[in-house]
Amino acid sequence: MYRHMFALQQVARRTISSSARRQIANKIPEKQMRFQDDNGLPVHLKGGTSDILLYSATMGLTVVGVGYGMYLMVKASFPQNKA
Structure with a gap:
């Protein structure tokens, strides 16, 4: 029983730690430009x-x-009026 739990912990740890990080583009500057634009809206x-x-x-x-x-x-x- 303990062996199975230990194996599960190792698999979970290995899956989390070896995942590659995704690069997400920073969209905040373009949103700031859109909201600061003077277009009458x-x-x-x-x-x-x-x-x-x-x-x-x-x-x-x-x-x-x-x-x-x-x-x-x-x-x-x-x-x-009710009659």
């Missing part, structure tokens, strides 16, 4: 298409929510 829309879609969805849901809230307030202020 507000900062919350400079991220690209995904930011525009997220902003539009948020504004749409806000308008729908406010409209529904107004509808409920108006409906509550005029009670229905």
